[in-house]
Amino acid sequence: MLQGLFVLLFCQLLGELLMMAINAPIPGPVAGMLILLIGLMVLGRVPDGLRLTSTGLISHLSLLFIPAGVGLMVFADQIKQQWWIILVALLVSTFLTLIVVAWVMERFKSKEGQDHGAH
Amino acid sequence: MELTKFWVYFSAQPLFWIIVTLAVFMLAKKLNDWAKGSALLHPVLVAMAIIITLLMLTGTDYDAYFSGAQFIHFLLGPATVALAIPLFDHLSRIRRLFFPVLLACISGSVTAVITVVALGSVLGGSTEVLLSLAPKSVTSPIAIGIAEQIGGYPSLAAGLALITGVMGCLLAPLVFRLLNVKRQASQGFALGLAAHGFGTAYAMQLSTLTGAFAGLAMGLTGVLSSILVPFVVRLMGL
Numbered sequence: 001m002l003q004g005l006f007v008l009l010f011c012q013l014l015g016e017l018l019m020m021a022i023n024a025p026i027p028g029p030v031a032g033m034l035i036l037l038i039g040l041m042v043l044g045r046v047p048d049g050l051r052l053t054s055t056g057l058i059s060h061l062s063l064l065f066i067p068a069g070v071g072l073m074v075f076a077d078q079i080k081q082q083w084w085i086i087l088v089a090l091l092v093s094t095f096l097t098l099i100v101v102a103w104v105m106e107r108f109k110s111k112e113g114q115d116h117g118a119h
Numbered sequence: 120m121e122l123t124k125f126w127v128y129f130s131a132q133p134l135f136w137i138i139v140t141l142a143v144f145m146l147a148k149k150l151n152d153w154a155k156g157s158a159l160l161h162p163v164l165v166a167m168a169i170i171i172t173l174l175m176l177t178g179t180d181y182d183a184y185f186s187g188a189q190f191i192h193f194l195l196g197p198a199t200v201a202l203a204i205p206l207f208d209h210l211s212r213i214r215r216l217f218f219p220v221l222l223a224c225i226s227g228s229v230t231a232v233i234t235v236v237a238l239g240s241v242l243g244g245s246t247e248v249l250l251s252l253a254p255k256s257v258t259s260p261i262a263i264g265i266a267e268q269i270g271g272y273p274s275l276a277a278g279l280a281l282i283t284g285v286m287g288c289l290l291a292p293l294v295f296r297l298l299n300v301k302r303q304a305s306q307g308f309a310l311g312l313a314a315h316g317f318g319t320a321y322a323m324q325l326s327t328l329t330g331a332f333a334g335l336a337m338g339l340t341g342v343l344s345s346i347l348v349p350f351v352v353r354l355m356g357l
Binding site: 005008009011012015026027028029030032033034036037040041046050051053054055057058061062063064065066067068069070071072073074075078082084085086088089090091092093094095096097098099100101102103104105106108 | 140141144162163166167170171174175181184185188189191192194195196197198199200201202203204205206207208210218219222223226227230231234235238239242243244245247248252255256259260261263264265267268272273274275277278279281282283286287290291294295297298300302304305306308309310312313314316320336338341342345346
C-alpha cells in the first residue's frame, strides 16, 4: 500500500520534472503514467502493493473529479451566456466521434477477419 | 457554543468540505442505485449539483470549498499515473490489435477535438470556452492538465468532460443501432474514446470485454490527446 503510493507519486514527480525540463505540452501525471508503464514492461509484472493502491484509486476515480467539477460554479456567467453553444458543440462532436471510432473499428476488424474467432 | 460560532469554526477547517464531498458522493451513489444506474443521474453530476447548491446556500465561495476539497483533488495525479496498470494488463491485446486500435484512436481523437472547436467557434463561443471544450473527450484528470497547458479553464474543462461523458453514454446505443455495430471491441473502444471514464463504466455493464476495450481507449486517448490537442488548437489559430 505505502510502496504503491510511493511508486505512483514518485513517477508523477519524475513526469512533472521531465516535462518541465524538456518544456513539453504533456501533463506531468500523464508523463508519469508512461514512465510507470515503461517500468512495468521492463519489470514484466505489477508488484502486489502497487496493484492494491492503484486498484483502490481507480475504483474511486469518479469521486476525485468532484472538487474540480464543482468549479463549474465559478463559470456560471460564461455558461449562462454560452450554454447553448457548449451544449450543441458537445452533443454534435460526441455523436460524430462515436460514429468515426465505431466505423473505423468495424471496418478494420471485418478486414482482419477471423484471426481470433473467440468474439 | 452557539451554533453560528460552531459553524464559523468548523467550516473554516479543510476537514469540513472533505467530509461534505465524501458524504454527498455516497448519497449520490445511493440515488443512482435507486434510479437503476441512469446516466442522467450520474453520481458525479448529482454530487456536483448538490455541493454547488450547498455552497450557494451557505454563501461559501469556491476557494473556501477548494481549500478542503483540494486534498481529494490532489489524488487525481497519482490516480492518473495508476492508469498505467490497466494499460499494462491489456498490453498483449494492444499488441494484437495494434493497427486498428491505433487508427481508431487517432481518427477519433482528431475528430473529437476538431469538431468541437470548429463548431463552438462557428457558433460564436469565446476563446477561453473553446480552449476548455477542446479536451472534452479526454478523461478529466488529463483534460484538466491539457486545459492548463493550452490556456483554457481547468475546472471548466473538467466539468465539460463530465458532461461529454454523460452524452456519450446516452448517444452510444443510438450510434451502434444506426451503424449496426455489434462487436464488443468496437462498442467498447468507441465508448472509451468518446466518453472516457463514464463510457468505460457503461461499457463494463455491457460486458467485461467491452469494458476492457473502453479502458484501453480511455488510456490511449488520454496520452495521444495530451500531445494532439495543444497541436491542433495551435493549428486552428487559438
